[in-house]
Amino acid sequence: MEAEVRKYERIIMGIDPGTNVMGYGVLGVNGKSAEVVVMGIIQLSRYESHYLRLRRIFERVTGLVEQYLPDELAIEAPFFGKNVQSMLKLGRAQGVAMAAVLTRDIPIAEYAPLSIKQAVTGNGAASKEQVANMLKHILKIPDERMPAVLDATDALAAALTHLYETQKPSIAKGAGSWEQYLRRHPERIAQRLKK
Numbered sequence: 001m002e003a004e005v006r007k008y009e010r011i012i013m014g015i016d017p018g019t020n021v022m023g024y025g026v027l028g029v030n031g032k033s034a035e036v037v038v039m040g041i042i043q044l045s046r047y048e049s050h051y052l053r054l055r056r057i058f059e060r061v062t063g064l065v066e067q068y069l070p071d072e073l074a075i076e077a078p079f080f081g082k083n084v085q086s087m088l089k090l091g092r093a094q095g096v097a098m099a100a101v102l103t104r105d106i107p108i109a110e111y112a113p114l115s116i117k118q119a120v121t122g123n124g125a126a127s128k129e130q131v132a133n134m135l136k137h138i139l140k141i142p143d144e145r146m147p148a149v150l151d152a153t154d155a156l157a158a159a160l161t162h163l164y165e166t167q168k169p170s171i172a173k174g175a176g177s178w179e180q181y182l183r184r185h186p187e188r189i190a191q192r193l194k195k
Contacts, residue, residue, distance in 0.1 A: 025156030
């Protein structure tokens, strides 16, 4: 597997944290093109104890890191809900997944669910099905590789969002600030004051 994943310049792993089902997806990137290496789920509902679920998350994420050798992790940030206990459990699941990746010194980027949906579909209110369909189109995923459980596509969407975010042109520090612009164009201040 190591030789297979090393054919990519960059490998991005995405995780959709959960306490019943955790999704994961891995993108292989060469230049500006990306392809799906793997996507799937970690089924946690069979473990009665929340602590056993956390242990399973740590073990599986560590195994995925060892198998696919990601350069970066993109993880969906927990959204704020009304059920405090659910939020606490979800935060723990996310933290354990992050700890598993951090033990290998892999950089992590967090993205809000709305940002992921916006990046992939252009609509921050898109459904899980719409996200999955857009991923299928963008990444040319054949029907037989599309998972039945959409947590896997949510994780892949986090990875794709990270790719998009890191491919945006960067502005040199201070080069894009208003302060720098006004220093280069003092006549604009005078024009504005005359109006």
